[in-house]
């Protein structure tokens with residue numbers, strides 16, 4: 001039996017531990033070595049990396065991708081895409097989604113892992129279709145959550161729908177690290193029995209279950225696991241690559257990874273990690289194990305948001321009430337998976353319900369949009385009274401929300417004008433308008449300075 005590995009240090013580990021602050025220049029020197037490790041894929045783009053490049057790192061995300069591609073010609077490059085939301089939280093029109101997918105592949109992406117926060121497959125179908133049209137691998141990701149309406153049957157149904165769309169692999173995406181070893185075993189086994197595609201497991205070590213869960217998943221036939229090189233593993237990140245490779249080899253699995261190359265990679269990243277610890281970008285707390293998510297069935301990140309909100313308002317005495325209200329709000333909303341942006345929406349609404357002292361007296365704009373159907377189909381039934389309160393006599397959107405949107409690419413291209421030097425620039429602008437425009441201005445300024453400088457030198 002063979003097990004393959006996706007290395008996450010450049011994307012999820014970077015995002016989970018140091019808020020995606022790793023600039024290209026810091027890992028440029030190890031890419032050629034990473035290319036020789038024997039990974040199934042390198043998760044290196046999408047998620048928060050794109051935003052972070054423009055907002056904090058003063059980097060062109062597209063150029064970053066092209067540079068990684070040039071240094072890693074032999075390894076599949078992978079990105080994470082939020083379906084119709086691309087890298088953000090609202091829906092984009094289909095022409096923008098198609099152009100984004102096409103350009104991602106053109107610039108070097110081989111595998112696009114596509115998910116929707118509500119597991120509404122209508123929100124991933126356009127991205128999957130375009131991925132396939134451009135000859136890349138579409139991986140459908142199931143957001144794993146626990147609720148009375150989420151069970152093996154519902155996940156199998158979802159996986160089958162993804163397979164029908166043409167997804168070549170199916171990934172179980174456990175963003176909160178709450179998937180237990182036996183649940184993983186049963187889920188992988190059930191998926192293997194019901195779909196033909198390879199199965200991938202993505203989990204986090206947040207609650208300490210990570211390594212146990214991956215091991216049991218592999219025993220159930222999981223084909224690929226997501227891990228992070230050890231210096232960037234553990235806590236809110238993934239399980240350590242070297243440890244999993246070592247243990248699974250010992251169990252008799254066929255592992256393609258070269259342990260001596262992995263050591264070289266880890267030796268490279270270790271001082272970088274130490275530097276981030278020293279600077280404070282890496283908070284040791286995120287490296288520790290936090291089992292609260294298991295007690296409350298609320299992801300760790302969401303719990304810390306709740307605490308922050310209540311502390312800011314000097315209302316920590318209401319913490320228990322909010323903890324009790326949260327699952328009720330989630331139930332009223334039809335049990336959405338607690339992943340961004342639903343985790344924030346549910347958390348804020350629960351807090352408001354408690355602090356105002358009356359449930360749904362104030363309803364956030366986002367929750368209203370969700371109830372209208374602007375995010376997609378709720379997994380379960382939305383509470384009838386709440387629905388009536390928000391919609392009145394209006395009907396919720398029945399079809400795909402993106403079908404109500406006007407095409408957006410050409411309009412944005414006109415809007416940003418000459419500041420955009422390529423279609424990629426236009427896409428950066430569509431994804432993060434303010435950050436992209438500021439980045440273009442700075443780039444222009446830099447180019448001017450370089451030009452002046454070169455003239456001086458000629459003189």
Ligand code: CO
Nearest residue numbers: 012175202204
């Ligand atoms: Co993740």
